[in-house]
Amino acid sequence: MNPTALIAEDEPLLAQALKAELAAAWPQLQVLATAGDGRSAVREALRLLPQVLFFDIRMPGLDGLGAAAELADRWPVDEAPMPQLVFVTAYDEYAARAFETQAIDYVLKPVQPERLRKTVLRLQQAMATQQQQAKPAPAAADEALERTLAQWRELLAAAAGNGGSAPPAASTAPLKMIAASEAGGSTVRMVPIDEVLYFEAADKYIRVLTATHEYLIRTPLKQLLAQLDPEIFWQVHRAVVVRSSAIEAVHRDEAGKLHLDLRGRPEKIPVSRLYGHLFRAM
Amino acid sequence: MSVEALPRFRAENVRGMLRHGLITVVFCCFIAAALAITQHGDWGAQMVYSLSIGLISWLFIDVGRLLISGHREVLWPPGPWGYLLVAGGVAVGFLGGNAIGDAWTHQPLLDFGNFTERKLATTIVITLTATVCMCFFFYSLGRSKYMRSQLDLAQRNATEARLKLLETQLEPHMLFNTLANLRVLITADPPRAVAMLDRLNNYLRMTLSGSRALAHPLAAEFERLADYLELMSVRMGERLRYTLDLPDELRGTPVPPLLLQPLVENSIRHGLEPKVEGGAIDVRARQLDGRLIIEVSDTGVGLDAAQTSEGSGFGLEQVRERLATVYGDQGRMSLAAGPSGGTLATLSFPLQPRS
Numbered sequence: 168m169n170p171t172a173l174i175a176e177d178e179p180l181l182a183q184a185l186k187a188e189l190a191a192a193w194p195q196l197q198v199l200a201t202a203g204d205g206r207s208a209v210r211e212a213l214r215l216l217p218q219v220l221f222f223d224i225r226m227p228g229l230d231g232l233g234a235a236a237e238l239a240d241r242w243p244v245d246e247a248p249m250p251q252l253v254f255v256t257a258y259d260e261y262a263a264r265a266f267e268t269q270a271i272d273y274v275l276k277p278v279q280p281e282r283l284r285k286t287v288l289r290l291q292q293a294m295a296t297q298q299q300q301a302k303p304a305p306a307a308a309d310e311a312l313e314r315t316l317a318q319w320r321e322l323l324a325a326a327a328g329n330g331g332s333a334p335p336a337a338s339t340a341p342l343k344m345i346a347a348s349e350a351g352g353s354t355v356r357m358v359p360i361d362e363v364l365y366f367e368a369a370d371k372y373i374r375v376l377t378a379t380h381e382y383l384i385r386t387p388l389k390q391l392l393a394q395l396d397p398e399i400f401w402q403v404h405r406a407v408v409v410r411s412s413a414i415e416a417v418h419r420d421e422a423g424k425l426h427l428d429l430r431g432r433p434e435k436i437p438v439s440r441l442y443g444h445l446f447r448a449m
Numbered sequence: 450m451s452v453e454a455l456p457r458f459r460a461e462n463v464r465g466m467l468r469h470g471l472i473t474v475v476f477c478c479f480i481a482a483a484l485a486i487t488q489h490g491d492w493g494a495q496m497v498y499s500l501s502i503g504l505i506s507w508l509f510i511d512v513g514r515l516l517i518s519g520h521r522e523v524l525w526p527p528g529p530w531g532y533l534l535v536a537g538g539v540a541v542g543f544l545g546g547n548a549i550g551d552a553w554t555h556q557p558l559l560d561f562g563n564f565t566e567r568k569l570a571t572t573i574v575i576t577l578t579a580t581v582c583m584c585f586f587f588y589s590l591g592r593s594k595y596m597r598s599q600l601d602l603a604q605r606n607a608t609e610a611r612l613k614l615l616e617t618q619l620e621p622h623m624l625f626n627t628l629a630n631l632r633v634l635i636t637a638d639p640p641r642a643v644a645m646l647d648r649l650n651n652y653l654r655m656t657l658s659g660s661r662a663l664a665h666p667l668a669a670e671f672e673r674l675a676d677y678l679e680l681m682s683v684r685m686g687e688r689l690r691y692t693l694d695l696p697d698e699l700r701g702t703p704v705p706p707l708l709l710q711p712l713v714e715n716s717i718r719h720g721l722e723p724k725v726e727g728g729a730i731d732v733r734a735r736q737l738d739g740r741l742i743i744e745v746s747d748t749g750v751g752l753d754a755a756q757t758s759e760g761s762g763f764g765l766e767q768v769r770e771r772l773a774t775v776y777g778d779q780g781r782m783s784l785a786a787g788p789s790g791g792t793l794a795t796l797s798f799p800l801q802p803r804s
Binding site (some may be wrong): 177207225227258276 | 621622624625626628629630632633634637683684685686688722723724725727
């Protein structure tokens, strides 16, 4: 069976060019579809279940990172193995530097045949090992899935510009107080970080939740994460960061999805598949 | 500017002080020599008097000035304190220096009665004049050094601002994506590739040299907008539609170069690019009561959604600043929600720049 791929790229000429270059570098590869934005990329990927994804980082609607994070959660792992993910970018200073330092594969636009051939080689090797290990036992399949998820995690962290699993040494000092506005009010409250149980990114805000109150801040989650102690606050979802010591229990529902109970909050917190490794029973 | 407390006796201050001391010594030697020659006095005694008075005054004033204002950028006490310090320096130097001199020459200590009236007056006048001259000399020296450092700082800031402007105009993401498209067209559609290259050429030339010219005709400004929009529409395909509407009688109106560029760029980057289905940009110029009205409207995601995305502020700030420079309070810009969603930016300024 021929390997399959999906291209997500909002500029039609560039999508066409990548397809042509791929045809030369990997003749067997069958490009099932090209999507012009993040949402339709997710939709098409879930419909076609390709083996390789080429995602542009900057796309309208949902960007490449958002699309990948959503796919990681919604991918039907029982039907098909998690696909290989390759980011394509024209110029993203931070992402490119992060990719470079962590030797993560990515493709720069304009796509150059030489460079693309290397990526293709790596993809072929990864898919070969995946197939070998997926066959013998379900345990091995789990292991393969975990490896792919770890890869995605690194890729997403690097592309988001926060340096992946190894945060930069010269990060800013951990935040002690948060200046937040009360929901619906104009007063700014100083909230001690020790009282915060979790953060949740909503549309344009981040909700800051303590045992008794809810506040709002406008700092992007990425920026906030850089100022939090990673030992104390864990990212468990693209939009959620929780205080690890407040986690009381982890539940798995019938669909296999994880949820957290927090001491002091009634809500159930969803855990993304990408961060499921944090809660594997010891 | 934030006033940061610096150590009073930091190395550069002490170095400056010692330099002053050295100059003072040389100056005092000259005075002693002049007095010894004109009054046929004792060279050694004149030297001791002169150096003692000079060095004590110098120590008093220089240490005093650092104690009072060494932690600031201007190393001279403000207002009356400066005069008081000089007066104090003269008095202490005069008394202390004469005391040392008297001790050296074994004369009664500070017995000014021994001096003739004229001699006392001469010594006071020389001490006073020399100290004031030296202080003024050092003060101007320090001041010009301070001005020079301020000028350097201003120049550095200006260079940084220019670099930032250039970086926004030559946005690397736009440039590399355009090159990527060009690379495709070269093999797929050579005539279109040539047309695109010409547009890119115009765009780059304008961006790189535009900030230097003071004004160009509105028609040229619209042509550059067309270059940019054409480049973007190759990239965005059907997701970008645009119209440029410039009445013939306004073609020659002088405008600051690249005035409209940031508005159109914002419309694309923060309005249309985030929108899946894309949209339209319309640029219209018209005349109203001796004023030129230019409207840039788009059907993008709108002000509210765009506000959270970074980077739109700098471009708008640029436009505002340039309007203010050329037209004073006669230049206006407003930003509002468009009639059919999206954003409407309106510029309004006199047809003729103020003289």
